[in-house]
Amino acid sequence: MKKLMLSSVLGVAALAIAGSASSAATLDDVKAKGFVQCGVSQGLPGFSNPDADGNWSGLDVDFCRAVAAAIFGDGDAVKFTPLSAKERFTALQSGETDLLSRNTTWTMSRDTQLGLNFAGVNYYDGQGFMIRTEMGINSALELSGASICTNTGTTTELNVADYFRANNMEYELVAFEKADEVVAAYDAGRCDVYTTDASGLYAQRLKLTNPGEHKVLPEIISKEPLGPVVRQGDDQWFNIVKWVHIATVNAEELGITSANVDEMMGGDNPSVKRLLGVEGEFGAGIGLENDWAAKVIKAVGNYGEIFDRNVGPDTPLGIARGVNALWTKGGLMYGPPIR
Amino acid sequence: MAVSEAPPSGPQSADTGAPKVALLNNPEIRGWLFQIILAVLIAYLALQGWMNMNANLQAAGIASGWAFMGNNAGFAISQSLIEYSQASSTYGRVYIVGLLNTIAVAFVGIILATIIGFIVGVARLSKNWLVSRLATVYVESLRNVPLLLQIFIWYFGVLRLLPQPRDGFDFGPLGLLNNRGYFAPKPVWGEGAGYAFYAFIIGCVVAWAIGRWAYRRQMQTGQTFPSFLVGLGIIVFLPLVVFLAMGAPLTWDIPEMGGFRPRGGMTIIPEYIAMLVALSTYTASFIAEIVRAGILAVNRGQTEAANALGLRSGPTLRLVIVPQAMRIIIPPLTSQYLNLTKNSSLAVAIAYPELTSVFAGTALNQTGQAVEIILLTMLTYLAISLLTSLFMNWYNNRVALVER
Numbered sequence: 001m002k003k004l005m006l007s008s009v010l011g012v013a014a015l016a017i018a019g020s021a022s023s024a025a026t027l028d029d030v031k032a033k034g035f036v037q038c039g040v041s042q043g044l045p046g047f048s049n050p051d052a053d054g055n056w057s058g059l060d061v062d063f064c065r066a067v068a069a070a071i072f073g074d075g076d077a078v079k080f081t082p083l084s085a086k087e088r089f090t091a092l093q094s095g096e097t098d099l100l101s102r103n104t105t106w107t108m109s110r111d112t113q114l115g116l117n118f119a120g121v122n123y124y125d126g127q128g129f130m131i132r133t134e135m136g137i138n139s140a141l142e143l144s145g146a147s148i149c150t151n152t153g154t155t156t157e158l159n160v161a162d163y164f165r166a167n168n169m170e171y172e173l174v175a176f177e178k179a180d181e182v183v184a185a186y187d188a189g190r191c192d193v194y195t196t197d198a199s200g201l202y203a204q205r206l207k208l209t210n211p212g213e214h215k216v217l218p219e220i221i222s223k224e225p226l227g228p229v230v231r232q233g234d235d236q237w238f239n240i241v242k243w244v245h246i247a248t249v250n251a252e253e254l255g256i257t258s259a260n261v262d263e264m265m266g267g268d269n270p271s272v273k274r275l276l277g278v279e280g281e282f283g284a285g286i287g288l289e290n291d292w293a294a295k296v297i298k299a300v301g302n303y304g305e306i307f308d309r310n311v312g313p314d315t316p317l318g319i320a321r322g323v324n325a326l327w328t329k330g331g332l333m334y335g336p337p338i339r
Numbered sequence: 340m341a342v343s344e345a346p347p348s349g350p351q352s353a354d355t356g357a358p359k360v361a362l363l364n365n366p367e368i369r370g371w372l373f374q375i376i377l378a379v380l381i382a383y384l385a386l387q388g389w390m391n392m393n394a395n396l397q398a399a400g401i402a403s404g405w406a407f408m409g410n411n412a413g414f415a416i417s418q419s420l421i422e423y424s425q426a427s428s429t430y431g432r433v434y435i436v437g438l439l440n441t442i443a444v445a446f447v448g449i450i451l452a453t454i455i456g457f458i459v460g461v462a463r464l465s466k467n468w469l470v471s472r473l474a475t476v477y478v479e480s481l482r483n484v485p486l487l488l489q490i491f492i493w494y495f496g497v498l499r500l501l502p503q504p505r506d507g508f509d510f511g512p513l514g515l516l517n518n519r520g521y522f523a524p525k526p527v528w529g530e531g532a533g534y535a536f537y538a539f540i541i542g543c544v545v546a547w548a549i550g551r552w553a554y555r556r557q558m559q560t561g562q563t564f565p566s567f568l569v570g571l572g573i574i575v576f577l578p579l580v581v582f583l584a585m586g587a588p589l590t591w592d593i594p595e596m597g598g599f600r601p602r603g604g605m606t607i608i609p610e611y612i613a614m615l616v617a618l619s620t621y622t623a624s625f626i627a628e629i630v631r632a633g634i635l636a637v638n639r640g641q642t643e644a645a646n647a648l649g650l651r652s653g654p655t656l657r658l659v660i661v662p663q664a665m666r667i668i669i670p671p672l673t674s675q676y677l678n679l680t681k682n683s684s685l686a687v688a689i690a691y692p693e694l695t696s697v698f699a700g701t702a703l704n705q706t707g708q709a710v711e712i713i714l715l716t717m718l719t720y721l722a723i724s725l726l727t728s729l730f731m732n733w734y735n736n737r738v739a740l741v742e743r
Contacts, residue, residue, distance in 0.1 A: 086700055090709055093399065114707040115399035145599040147519055152687070152696060153704030157414045161425050172519075172600070173415035174610070175701065176690045185690065188498040189518050190609065192599050232400050 026098055026230070026237035027071070027287050035077045038064035039097035042082040042178060045203040046311040046319075047103050047123075056080050059310040060101040062300045063122055063228055066244050067099060070292040075299030084178055086153035089114050092231060099241060100229040103197065105155045110229075119241040121227040122303075124323045124332050126220035127159050128198035130205065133215050135192065140219035144169035149182050149191035151175065156196050159222040183207050197224045202317045239286045247293040249335035250275055251302035253326055258301035261294055274338050282338055293338075303333060392710065407706045408434070414701055416692045418608050430702050437694035438719060444614050444693060445680040445723070451619035452679060453672075456626025461656075463631050474627065481624035487685055489621055494613035494689040501609070504600045515594055515601045520608040522594035522601040529588030538581040539574065546570030610691035614683065622679045629671045633664035665738045673731035677724045684720075694719060 030036055040048035040060055048058040065075035081097050092100045093115055103125070104110075106118040129140050129148075137143065140163070150156050152175040164171050174191055176182045183204050186194040194201065198220060205211045228245065230238050251257075254272050256264050265276050273279040276297075277290035284290065300306055304326075311319045325331025362368055396403050408431040415425040420439040423432060462474035481489070498518050502508070507517025515522040546569075553566035582589075594604030637660050645655040684695040699716040703709055 086704055089704075089707060093401065093709075109705075109707070112400075113402040115396075115401040143599075145597050145602070147600060149690075152690075152700045157701060158705065161413050161415060165426055171415065172417050174417055174690045175414075175692070175696070177687045177696070177700065181688060181690070184495060185498065188495055189503050190498050233398065 026234050027240065030071060030098055034072070035079050036064060036068045036071065036099060037079050037081060037097045038067075039081045039083045039088055039091050039100040039102055040064065041102050042084060042180070044103060044179065044200060045206055046199065046315065046317045047203065048080070048082075048101070050080075050082075057310065059123060059306055060103060060228075062306045062310065063101045063245065064099065066248060066296045066300045066306075067228075067241060069295045069299035070240065070244050070247075070288055073295045073299075084153070085151050086177060089116065089229075092116060092229060095231070098230075098237075103200065103226045104229055105197075106225045106227050107155060115232045116229050117232050117238050119228045119230055119238055120245045121225040121332075122245050123199065123226040125197040125199050125224040125226050127156050127195060127222040127224055128201050128220055129217040130186075130194045130201045130214050131192060131217060133213055138217070140217045140221065141167060141169075143171065143193060145171070146192040147172040147174060147190065148193045148195055149174045149176070149186045150195050151179055151182055152177055154196070155222070155224065160195055163221045179204065197226070199311065199317070199319060202319055203311075206316055236287050240288065243286060243338075244292075244296055246335040247275060247296050247338075248300070248303040248306060249326070249333050250338060251293070251297050252304040252333075253328060253335065256297055256302060257305060258297055258299075261297045265294065271337070271339075280339075396710065402706075402708060403710065404708075405711060407708055407711075410706070412702065412705070414705070416697055417690070418606070418611060418692055430698075430706065433702050434694075434698050434715070437692065437697040440691070440697075441680075441683055441693040441695075442723070444611060444618065444686065444691065445683045448615055448618040448622070448679050448683070449676050451615065452622040452626055452675070455619060455623035456675075457630050459623060459627035460630025461634070463627060464634060478624045478627050481621055482628075486617065486621050486682055487688060490613065490617040490685055490689055493617045494610065497609050497613050497616075504596065507596075507601075509596075512591065512593055514604060515596065517600075518609060519600040520606045521612070522603075523605045523607065524594065525592040525603070525605045527590045527592050529590065531585035531588045532582070534585055535578045535582040539578040542574040542577040545577075546573050549573070608691075610686070610689050613689060614686045614691045618679055618682060622675050622682075625675050625678075626672060629668055629675065630664070633666075633668035634660060636667045637663045662738065666735075666740055669731060669735040669738065673728055673735075676727050676731065680723055680727065681720060 038061075040056065040058075043049050044058070046058055048056060048060040050056050061080070064078045064080065068077040069075040071077070081091060083091050083097075083100075083102060088100055088102050088104065089110070091097050100116075101122075103123070104118075105125075106121060110116060111118050129143065131137055131143075144164075144167075148160060148171050150160065150173065157173065157175060160171065160173065174185065176185065179196075179200075182194065182196075185191060187208050194204070196204070198216065201216050205214055205216075208214060228241050230241050250271075254264075254269065254275065256272060256275070261276065264272050265278055267273070270279065274282060276294040277283055277292065281290060283292045286292070301309070307321065307324060308314065311317045313320060321329075321331060323332050325333065327334040363372075393403070409429050412428055412430050412433045413425060416423055416433070416436055418440055419436045420443060421432075421436060423436050428436075459474045459477055462470050463478065465471045465474070501516065501518040504517045504519050507515055507519075509515050512524060514524055546566075549564075549570055550566045553564035557563055592603050594601040594606075596602075641659055641663065642655060645659040650658065683693055686693045687696040687700055690696070694716060699712055703712045706712070
């Protein structure tokens with residue numbers, strides 16, 4: 001009895017402590033444990049995907065590495081938590097991960113009602129439809145009555161609903177928890193259509209039995225700005241994550257690559273000097289060293305390098321830059337100045 | 340806190356005669372005291388946890404409350420036993436749809452599992468070598484493979500076996516079968532069909548009364564009466580006669596192939612079939628063992644006594660062995676029913692839209708109100724389980740040994 005009481009009292013104490021610790025500075029926690037705990041997908045080629053040896057790669061994974069490099073100077077100081085679409089926000093809210101970099105769409109309700117903040121957009125995506133070529137369908141407007149496979153807990157579910165309602169069409173939704181089962185069920189013919197973000201369609205198509213027999217329809221039915229997410233209430237951490245992304249975009253604009261970053265440090269361009277920490281005290285403002293951005297570029301390269309390495313035209317996904325090109329080249333990638 | 344719990348010891352507990360024990364040393368009062376302290380502590384712990392959670396939710400800026408239940412859900416659900424429209428139904432409606440889908444798979448699953456379980460359990464005791472070995476193989480292979488894997492095997496097995504809608508089986512008036520599900524004809528009741536339904540209820544009551552009468556007569560005179568067959572006849576023929584007399588007011592909505600999949604009729608989606616088969620065959624393997632244990636626990640002398648009275652093996656099993664075995668079977672059977680109901684939440688893996696999938700899954704993600712939704716989902720499973728237990732306990736009391 002006495003022991004039980006004692007443990008109950010300890011339990012209350014632990015609970016009270018846990019309550020007060022939840023809003024402590026994430027940067028201090030991360031520095032103390034020595035790595036960034038990053039929430040990623042359970043396997044989406046090009047964005048976050050583990051190889052046979054468990055090494056993660058992809059655009060979202062490189063973002064996690066960039067944040068780790070900014071803090072520790074080491075892009076490998078990251079631990080990855082594979083999360084389903086359903087689990088992702090709870091994992092971040094509860095502090096299980098420091099950062100969520102999991103092809104997550106920035107929407108108003110997610111930004112304002114979940115206690116989370118979106119720290120920018122590192123991939124502009126839109127929802128599309130994939131269908132068997134033999135069906136002879138060329139437009140999403142011909143899909144009335146189709147069975148549609150997708151993931152639960154995503155914006156895609158709602159977008160499909162809106163699109164079909166707006167166009168007065170019927171559909172049957174078959175929603176799975178994990179992307180692997182969605183692909184397997186679509187491959188087995190349970191559904192006529194597989195819908196998710198267009199980037200995801202190209203990525204998942206590689207997993208099908210005969211990728212050549214499927215095509216992506218031309219309609220893009222939604223705006224899906226994908227970006228990293230942090231918990232609300234820790235502005236310092238929010239700033240770090242936000243500016244790590246901006247640094248990779250500005251580096252591309254300024255022509256700084258992982259290969260020439262040391263050389264550029266010695267150059268005369270003041271914008272480059274400020275970005276790489278040769279001039280100014282910009283690192284101090286976010287609690288990091290002044291060469292934080294130089295470390296990021298050394299570890300993962302600029303945005304263009306990250307894009308080309310993971311999803312670009314020379315990868316199996318073969319996605320063109322499109323709207324993800326720099327603003328100077330007709331795209332949407334635009335980094336506020338560092339000054 | 341740590342001070343008050345220490346039982347005082349020392350001079351005041353000195354022995355001063357039997358009735359004059361110090362209040363704190365009175366075992367009954369002491370027992371009460373500790374119980375109260377523990378109860379207060381637990382309540383305090385729960386209250387602290389609750390307040391802490393609320394404070395954290397507020398600090399993190401996470402929305403809370405139940406207002407979301409009235410909001411428009413806006414997503415489609417592939418199977419719904421009640422009217423549901425993605426355009427106008429609320430999250431509250433989503434909850435009910437999910438709950439009904441859970442019950443649909445759990446209730447039918449329990450019935451199927453019981454039937455298969457009893458057959459296999461009796462078969463394991465069969466004197467026929469082949470039958471008993473087959474039953475053993477069934478039990479050992481199904482109960483030793485994780486349920487989730489079995490669900491996947493059934494689901495993707497069903498999907499691969501069935502053809503695409505365009506090359507699907509067409510049974511004419513009996514409906515269509517393809518990998519989008521079984522599209523059955525849907526009965527559309529016309530005017531006057533209600534009378535046939537009333538006749539069915541009257542038939543049931545009459546059959547029940549005949550059963551009671553036959554039982555009492557057998558107790559008194561020993562004469563048997565084929566009450567089962569007569570009752571069945573009344574239940575079937577009375578409504579049939581009324582139905583025909585009303586001019587057979589029934590038409591069928593027969594599904595027809597549409598652009599992508601059949602339209603009209605009633606649809607049984609492959610996810611439901613896979614889930615039902617996986618749950619019932621898996622649970623049946625446990626029930627079979629429970630049934631076997633129950634039958635083996637009935638003393639062999641009971642069989643011999645029944646044989647000595649001249650009962651054949653059928654009535655011996657039905658009237659002597661099984662009623663006694665039931666007393667042993669019912670309590671563990673109840674846990675299997677509860678297991679089956681809770682295991683139905685695995686359906687989220689194969690897109691069967693039950694409570695965990697649509698409410699604790701999609702609705703949770705759209706609204707982000709994890710605490711409310713998970714709490715309600717847990718309470719729902721708790722309520723279903725308690726109701727099942729309540730019913731089974733009532734039944735157990737009915738069949739319990741009445742000592743005379």
